[in-house]
Amino acid sequence: MFVHSTQIRVRYGETDQMGFVYYGHYALYYEVGRVEAIRSLGLTYKDLEDQGIIMPVVRLEAKYTAPAHYDDLLTITSQIVEKPDRFIVFDVIIKNQKGQILNKAKITLCFKDATTGVQMRTPNSITDKLEPYFS
Amino acid sequence: MFVHSTQIRVRYGETDQMGFVYYGHYALYYEVGRVEAIRSLGLTYKDLEDQGIIMPVVRLEAKYTAPAHYDDLLTITSQIVEKPDRFIVFDVIIKNQKGQILNKAKITLCFKDATTGVQMRTPNSITDKLEPYFS
Amino acid sequence: MFVHSTQIRVRYGETDQMGFVYYGHYALYYEVGRVEAIRSLGLTYKDLEDQGIIMPVVRLEAKYTAPAHYDDLLTITSQIVEKPDRFIVFDVIIKNQKGQILNKAKITLCFKDATTGVQMRTPNSITDKLEPYFS
């Protein structure tokens, strides 16, 4: 299993008039979580795209347990529980500065050739880096 | 069962550099879908808030089947399959102007007293309007 | 002079915890205004991009006079006061359903070859359509 944590601070523009982070903006937080998780492996999603591979999200499941508020310092923990193959799945937990769990999500992405749109297996550049975490 | 459809046009600022609508922006489309569905019943979500009731999202499940593109004219169909009680669930299907299904989602919301934060049952103002669709 | 008006309804996700539309989201409203203005001429910005021309914003000036609120039905009036040449300038006024002016903006865009990034004059497809309004 691979686990990585990163932090972000809630922006004013991400709140809504309930005074909570709008439910759609968590997608950006999950993105930051998985991008930084990949960066910690010594890769970047940007490099992947430069090599002609895109990673669209195919499935999202999210549970909103407690609201995030303006200026909260959130910890986003992203886990890859299963060795990715045709899909890569990130299990995400978001906590606030008090350690309270606010949100749990599962995001499934696939890999596609950016030019043809054809789906492909997880590139070796990723599986090689993840190998140590699944053996 | 209650069913309602509405249309929106994809904005440029909602696309990302893949040339697709960013996966987080669908939350706004689901919102427009359910808000217009409620309006078609003769109610508005705004009135509900003015009466001190908020409707936070507690759960979101979304499947991204095909990408939405810039300037697409999307049809958002929102269904309430079960009579709401402690929660209200919207089943949403988004199609493009060719009738192609792009996205399916299930969004679960609850009702809370805006001042105390205490969860409440679906207000009578809503259940009364929905009654004909579930009898 | 060319003038065009269109309407949009404020989405919940566009408000912030002040209960106002976040100042950054007006950029989306200006975009809808100019895109629909161009469409009313019998062109679409999408076609322009399909022909390899992009229109990045180079300058934005906005005055926020009064706040827009959730569920407001806004009228966006976009004017082209001067015949476009190296730049095209949109003067925008946003009013709410009561006719109150909320926002005034001036947005300057240029035209670029999408492949080379080289700036170009306003394409003939646009100047031809605007000709009647400036003669």
Place this chain on the structure above:
Amino acid sequence: MFVHSTQIRVRYGETDQMGFVYYGHYALYYEVGRVEAIRSLGLTYKDLEDQGIIMPVVRLEAKYTAPAHYDDLLTITSQIVEKPDRFIVFDVIIKNQKGQILNKAKITLCFKDATTGVQMRTPNSITDKLEPYFS
């Protein structure tokens, strides 16, 4: 004069299909810039709101010189050139990791009583902290 710099990384969801950061998202970057500038003074905007004071933006001027790209590490430099009185003005410069200037902006905000909506002078909690920079 008061000057403060902070860094942010461009998120994928902030790009558009040109491959550039959408022009409306810079508003979020200016916000992060001024919020961190205020925090560096030993105050937070959150505290201000908790005291019943809101700071709506009344004017925005932005020049887009060069595009920001996905995953760019941006440096946002926020300056307060004049001692704030009825308004506070932030002059912002955004550079990328190569030191290239991408964007310059001037954002004018006022202070309002959150309950009454009445405009007020810059609170002493802010002017006291800024005093050393303007004497």
